Amino acid sequence: MTKIEKKAILGIIVMTLIWGGTFPLIKILLNYMSPTILLMYRFFFSALLAIPFFIKNFRKNRKNLLKIIMLGIILYIAYFTQTIGLEYTTSSKSAFITGLYIIFTPIFALFFVREKLTRKLGISLILAIIGLALLANISLKGFNLNFGDFITIISAITFSIQIVLTNIYAQETDILFIAATQMIVMFLVGLPFNVNFLQISLSPLMLLSLIFLGSFAGFIAILAETYSLKYLDPDRAVVLFTLEPVFAGIFSFILLHERLSKGGIIGAFLLLIAMCLAATSKVKKIAEHVVTK
Template sequence: MAKKSLVADLILLLVTFSWGATFVLVKVAIDTMPPFTFLAIRFAIAAALIFLILLLFKRAHLQTDKGLLKAGLVLGFWLFAGYAFQTFGLKYTTASKAGFITGLSVVLVPLFSVWLLRMKLKRPTIIGVITATAGLALLSLDKVEAADFGDALMFLCALSYAMHILLMGKYAPRFKALPLAMYQIAAVAIFNSIGALLVEPWQKAFTKEVLFNPTVDAAIVICAVFATALAFVAQSQFQKFTTPTRTALIFSTEPVFAAVTAYLWADERLSGQAVLGCLFILSGMLFAELGGTDKEEASNGASAPY
């Protein structure tokens, strides 16, 4: 179990890298294409790709039972909610505060795990969570500001991502990874399509200037294939071998990868405080890793009722 847990954590770290590394691409793309429309296209392509793989190679795993459909819908809802709250929250708060508050899912997941799943967290995990949270503050916040409406939306974003991680811990052991990923990704595509139709000039995405924009096209393809299809299949397959809290800690490294990518690709400079924050986040993850996985915690994360 320990070896499987380590492999699972490494795979989830690669998933987090794919999200952080594509941050610059997404940021540039949504300057040209409305965000809900971009996400709808991204997730629709990813769902279609997984469907084709199931159709060609895993026909026996193309399940349609009500439990799987419900799991995909619930996971898709919380994932969409996270993206939606984040998108609107960024209109009313600063990017630095948004990054910190979104990262608070690393705190919410263990709190919810103790409250809802009755888990017993090990001391290294608790230290890791505190260290990673301090790192998020150093990386994201250069000054203390009063909370505002945008911050409330970002907190709902963090809560949504935390719920997605927790519920993935519930559903991942019950269903095959490919169909579970496909249904939740398809649900996100549908929810984003509705959002685009209601609040965005979605027609803008189908103009010549956008359709033949190489940056937008590259962002859609790379994000759909690597940061969506492969990433969520991997999460569906491997989160069953680790705990929600460790998953949240691993996902807290996303802003680290985003910052490094921005430094390498967009020539954005990191302050000494930001570098220290990155080191704190990585240290927090290492605290949890070196502390090992408590067997009781892991088993509860896989099967406890919500």
Template sequence: MKIKNKAMAADLGLVVTTVIWGSGFVAVKNAVDTVPPSYMIAMRFGIAVSLMCVIFFNRLKKIDWDCVKSGIILGVLMFIGYYLQTIGIQYTTAGNNAFLTAVYVIVVPFLYWIIRKEKPDGYNIGAALLCIAGIGLLTLRSGFSMNIGDTLSLFCGVTFAAQIVAVSILTEKNDPILISFTQFVVTGILALVVALFTEPFPTKMNTNSILATLYIGIFCTLIALVLQTVCQKYTPPARASLIMSMESLFGSIFGIIFLSESLTIKTFFGSVLIFLSIMISEIKPSFLKLEKESAELPDSTK
């Protein structure tokens, strides 16, 4: 398969990831009343690790120290991101939480520039700004003011930006499946340790919360995060962050379908802006390629 086809397939895979994450908002809403935040994180990653042991048993025998080191880095970043997001939403609105978390769309290109010395171009910056405006329309419902929850959500977005960039770099020379496994183990262990010392054990889980937790563990964690890690091997981090920001779009769509949330003018135009930002990101390589080829053509008038 050509690299171009791999890149297209990777972008499509990231879109599927965001669809799953978007549906996860409904599942989380059905589980948070009976499962404390850190236990939820520990359970979802525990389910993912258990299933990966069964599905990739022979492959996991190839784990080496490089995979372990990569998994520790990604696992720590992922746990911090999820934990800050979960704690932050307790002190701010869901809209502010989602909007500030999505700041990774802006941070990723510049963080990658700092680490890899690859300067973001006008397309990257324009698409990111357009995307963050769309997410703002989707998520911000009643004004905006900074408090402790907003601050935690902002740091969450920066942490997720670091995680996205780290995935892009660490999957260049490592098996994405093995990195995903070690990342899940580290995240789950950290969540369990925090849960045991700070939260009551969930003893009143009902059928809905159990089914929701299973869905989050299997689909939103195992399938979606493995897919993210594999696809980011073939997608530049700036474009990957834009595509993954569609989580807020699909979250709104599933909220309208399953939670009877209303479709507003803001939701519509926010969705349009996010879609346009993705299109700018996707079309950009074609324009750049044409410009490069035009520059390389010999001048017949000379």
């Protein structure tokens, strides 16, 4: 494993640690505002932080602007459908179905960058799926799909596309520009539906929480994702992303006193094994599949 690969893996660990910590925070904030308003504030503070980086890097990356705008729209759809889906399904089912991007990502990677799944990585994917199901307390018995579940499947698919395209575009575009543009695009896309979001009164603690979601869990986390996906192939990276629900469980235990079941503990252990297998699997070169400048 090269030094830059280690840094990329560390970037994903930091990103999943931050995103895992947002679960209990978002759960608390949803007691005071709607999911769409929360998203709007999150994108607002992300965009404020991203604007200087967008301006600084615009000139040398402007020929790829339309590609990154499309990437931002895809990411907005992923967040939006995940949020809408949560209004019609349980949080455990939402977490499991969203985690199915570990299945969709290799499919899109095969289509976009012609990557073949290795046996070692395939085993890690199977372990990750089982681990997610145990962590979310999902069983096949009585598992019926409702409207919210189907909407959440759209979220999983769009997250997969965003991961693969980020891997491709990061080879030819500055990663700061990619992250900054996505943040600004997500804010602008959502603005027409939430034009009055700033009129909602916020307590100082709520404001600080939203600033954290927009900065560390928004722009900085997406920047870490973009950096990591520049040097790791999507199949490998997506298994590492499953650390997010593990960290979410830890933070939920600390902040909300939620306890994992025995199955959840086993699931978290399987996810850690899957992560180790993915981290030590061979990285495939994708340069020949990247769109030329």
